[in-house]
Amino acid sequence: SRVTDVMNRVSDAPGANDDGSGVAGVIEAARIMSKYKFSATVIFVAVSGEEQSLLGSGFMAAKAKKEAWNIEAMLNNDMIGSNNASETQIIDNTKLRVFSEGLPAFELDKNAKNIRQFGLENDGKSRQLARYVKEIGERYVDQLEVKLIYRNDRFLRGGDHTPFVENGFTAVRITEMNENFEHQHQDLRTDKGVKYGDLIEFMDFEYLRKNTAVNIAVLANLAKAPSMPTEVKVDVKNLSNSTFLYWKAPVNGTTKGYYILMRETSSPVWQKKFFTTATELRLPYSKDNYLFAVQSIGNEDNESLPVVPAVGR
Structure with missing residues (x-):
């Protein structure tokens, strides 16, 4: 200074x-x-x-x-x-x-x-x-x-x-x-x-x-870590008390799977993580009540930054 x-x-x-x-x-x-x-x-x-x-x-x-x-x-x-x-x-x-x-x-x-x-x-x-x-x-x-x-x-x-x-x-x-x-x-x-x-x-x-x-x-x-997942979306075509998320693999890096992150809308930090090896997941939680994001996971468990989903119709 x-x-x-x-x-x-x-x-x-x-x-x-x-x-x-x-x-x-x-x-x-x-x-x-x-x-x-x-x-x-x-x-x-x-x-x-x-x-x-x-x-x-x-x-x-x-x-x-x-x-x-x-x-x-x-x-x-x-x-x-x-x-x-x-x-x-x-x-x-x-x-x-x-x-x-x-x-x-x-x-x-x-x-x-x-x-x-x-x-x-x-x-x-x-x-x-x-x-x-x-x-x-x-x-x-x-x-x-x-x-x-x-x-x-x-x-x-x-x-x-x-x-x-x-x-x-x-x-x-x-x-x-x-x-x-x-x-x-x-x-x-x-x-x-x-x-x-x-x-x-x-x-x-x-x-x-x-x-x-x-x-x-x-x-x-x-x-x-691998790069972030791409084209992350949340399905809003129908009224539902579950949440369906889907995405595409990252452009760079090898993934062993993905974390879907979830938190209440009032929470400052992510509260739950769900692991999947697929590029889609349906969760028994309402998209109206929670916020979600998806991150890539590498073979050594290193995580990418989370991506908040866009609307998918």
């Missing part, structure tokens, strides 16, 4: 947490994952110009859209290494936030009718990725709870995932649970006994390790 004036390129600005922690996490994830082979490509990037209106990520997202990159997920790690909050004095290294947009920034006008009609305000692509980060992160990383935050970013802030969602890609922001504003965008100084500045002495490296591990678990699981 910069000092108080984000355009000040002269004063010392250590940036240990904002965003030295995110860059360190990216480098460590690349170091560990480079020892293994994956069927999908994983790109590790540190962009510049975030404080000056997301210049680096904006350029990259526009380039990806223009060149039609096939990006299944983008994880933006911005400040993942500090465990304490200013003002409230909360100290906690057992929680991690994942921010995700609700209504999509990309082509909302085009999709608004279906979103409203079928109650999908909480089921955009980035929201599905956030749920995936929570499930996989908590599965593999001990003593860490992933908190789903239902907004694209914090108040008065912007992150490098935003240009990606604005260009139609699936992206989330991963960030520490408690922020200390005495250590962000501050000139280095001591005032009335309070030390200001983004210094390494305020870092919690065990917390950074756990948050980096969440990234590695999510990236590895996605990169080893």
